[in-house]
Amino acid sequence: MADRLSAGSPRPVRLNDKTQSIMDRAIAREQSLSHLLMTYIATGVVFMLLPGTFLGVWNLIKISSREAAESISPAWIQAHGHAQLFGWVGTFILGIGFYSIPKLRKLKPFALWSAWLTWALWVVGVAVRWFSDIYPWHWRIALPLSASLELAAFLIFFQAVASHRPSSGSAKPLEPWIFVVIAATLGLLASLTLNLGASFQLAVNAGSPAFPHMFDQRYLIVSTWGFIVPMVWGFSARWLPVFMGLRPLRNSLLLVALAFNILGVVLGFLEYFFAAGIFLLLGASTVIAAIRLFEPAVKPAKTVNIHQSFPVFIRIAYGWLLVAAALSIWAALAGAAPGIWGASRHALTVGFIAAMIFSVGQRILPSFCGMRVLWSPRLMLVMLVLLMSGCTLRVASEVLAYQDYANWAWNILPISALIELTAVTLFSINLIVTFARPPVVAASPLTMTTE
């Protein structure tokens, strides 16, 4: 072989050409995947900023000025909630799922057109839902149409990332974090199916596009605790031990946490809110023990190119998860308690979900999106401090004001909303400037990694 190579026969040239062409195709695919992911992320940012956060701030300012939680239309509140959970978080998760799941599981590549079709159906579905809640123009058609488009988008995503066999041929047993991601994906399927059923039901029988209050409460438990929370746990279990230098994951505890959480979601959906809260708290505590988040790290955290406070904010976010579950138990005991339910919901959505996405997102997205480097680690610190301060003010003053414990707390709520809005805007600026700047290394399958 060595002789043939040195004898200058055409064989090595043909071999090199073949290798080169495989490399070229792999690089082209990597670039297409990065481009796809950047589109999903930019779309999620748009949903987060305007239909999501801006409308949330508007709603809160109106509620505070009237000093009455029930003074604004439920459809407007639900428009905000849907834009945040599905327009922002859902779009991020679909994009990151398309980019990372086939790589992490070493699956055969999916057809890129399916990811673009998913994006188009999902964006139209979520946007139509928002408009039909805000301007109920032909909502009896728009609402079921949007729910059908969202479900169709999900099914294409699922088919693309879940049904391709491993490329190596030797199927490895699934790791426990993958079970958690699968459970979360089923939670998303359940949320979208409930959404579709309720949308048809409303279109035929109701006088407004807003979900009835009790159904909405149950549906929100499925779409937050049943979908987003385990999705964050799954990726936390996969990435945090490496990013934070933690001790090895306790895999069996991770599955116990998932079982507690599923039980909590099912009980919540069946309106056993107290028992649900207990199991959600058990699940949250167990996942923290499984990932060993509060145990001393054994290696230095990998914080190159991001702010070194990253591990602190991850721990604070998991602290908010515990607070959210504990508040849901208090809300269940207190009966009709919109302030405590609202505080629990935002401890979860802002304190845990947004903080996790903002921290881990700034850690992984720049490199996933074409080997870029985060524009400003200092801005990352400022926005996380603002987010956590806004969340603390919001959660505390929502209980005090809505539950009539302290009238002065109504004046704090708009301030908390503006602080959170600033944090969200800074995150968007940091990410968009990062995407607009040239990559530090040319995209290559050898340099791209999901860690």
Ligand code: HEM
């Ligand atoms: C600037 C930040 C935010 C503000 C000012 C805000 C404001 C509000 C307001 C006023 C409500 C009405 C109920 C209540 O008073 O508690 C609400 C509900 C809700 N928010 Fe937020 N929010 C913000 C961030 C978020 C984030 C980041 C998420 C999700 C990731 C989220 C998800 C929800 C959900 C799911 C609901 C319940 C919707 C429903 O009843 O169907 N919010 N928000």
